[in-house]
Amino acid sequence: MPINHNGTIHNSDAIGLTSSNRAFRYGDALFETMRVFEGKITFWKAHWDRLLAGAKFMRYEQLQSEAFYQNEIQKLCRMEGNWRIRMTVYRTGGGLYTPQSNNTAFLIESQELDQNHFLLNEAGLNIDICDSIRLPASPAFNWKTANSLFYILAGIYKQDQHLDDCLLLNERDNIAEASSSNLFIVKGNELRTPPLRSGCKAGTTRSIMLQLAPELGLIVKEKKIKEKHLFEAEEIWLTNAIQGIRWTGQFREQKYANTQAQKMTMLLNQQLAKN
Numbered sequence: 001m002p003i004n005h006n007g008t009i010h011n012s013d014a015i016g017l018t019s020s021n022r023a024f025r026y027g028d029a030l031f032e033t034m035r036v037f038e039g040k041i042t043f044w045k046a047h048w049d050r051l052l053a054g055a056k057f058m059r060y061e062q063l064q065s066e067a068f069y070q071n072e073i074q075k076l077c078r079m080e081g082n083w084r085i086r087m088t089v090y091r092t093g094g095g096l097y098t099p100q101s102n103n104t105a106f107l108i109e110s111q112e113l114d115q116n117h118f119l120l121n122e123a124g125l126n127i128d129i130c131d132s133i134r135l136p137a138s139p140a141f142n143w144k145t146a147n148s149l150f151y152i153l154a155g156i157y158k159q160d161q162h163l164d165d166c167l168l169l170n171e172r173d174n175i176a177e178a179s180s181s182n183l184f185i186v187k188g189n190e191l192r193t194p195p196l197r198s199g200c201k202a203g204t205t206r207s208i209m210l211q212l213a214p215e216l217g218l219i220v221k222e223k224k225i226k227e228k229h230l231f232e233a234e235e236i237w238l239t240n241a242i243q244g245i246r247w248t249g250q251f252r253e254q255k256y257a258n259t260q261a262q263k264m265t266m267l268l269n270q271q272l273a274k275n
Contacts, residue, residue, distance in 0.1 A: 006105050022090060027147030029089065030060075032050065032051055038080070057139065060091060061103055082113045087109075125164035127165045158179060165178050174224040183237070186233060186237070194225050
C-alpha cells in the first residue's frame, strides 16, 4: 500500500526509522483513524478538532493548516472510493524524555475497504471485563497517542479469552471504554457513556452520537459506569470511527437487544450525506 510521508508518496516498505525517532522510542505521537466513504472524509471536523486539542496538550508546534492535511489525505484516496485512513503526527528531533524540538512531521497510511456506509454487525458481540489492566483517569488518555500498551494488552486478553471485545477499568474501578471503542449503554430513554475524566478516549464517533441521541428521544448522561450497570442495561454499544456502532449480544449470561443501535446506525448514515 502507498503511504504519504511528509507530502511524498512512497511504498509502505520504503520508509525506515532512525534510532532517534521519538514516535518509535517514546510513543511521542498522535494519530487519527478515519473512514473515507465515496472519496469524502467522514466527520473530518471532529477529527481535526481532536487533533488540534491533542497537539496543544502534547505541546506540538508548527502543525499545518486543516486544508493542508485534507489535501495530503486525498493524495492517497484520489477523492474516490472507500478507505481506512490513519494519519500520525509525531514530534521531530532528538532528545531523551525532554525533546530538543516541538516541530512535527506526519505519516498517512491507507487501506481500501468495500463498504460505502456504516453497517451494524449482524451477530451481537460477546464481551467481558478485562480486570488485569487499570487505565489512569488522566486527560492524557483522552487523545489517541502512539503509546498504546494498555490497548495492546487488552487485545491479547480478548484473544486469550475468546471474546469479541473487552471492557477496560480505570484506577477507580469504573468502566472507561473497550479495547478500541467508546462504550454506551441504553436503559429506557437514557443513553449513558463514561465521562472524559474517566480516562476514555474523546472519540469522534462518541461526540457525534452525543449530538444525535436526542433525535431518538434518548437523554444523554455522561456518568460513571460500573459492572452492575451492564446487568441493568437493555443495549450495550461499542463505537469508533471505522466501524460506527457495534452492538453487544452477550455479557457473561446477560443478553441484549439492538433496536436503538439499528436506529442510531441509520442516523449516522444519514449524516454522511450532510458531512
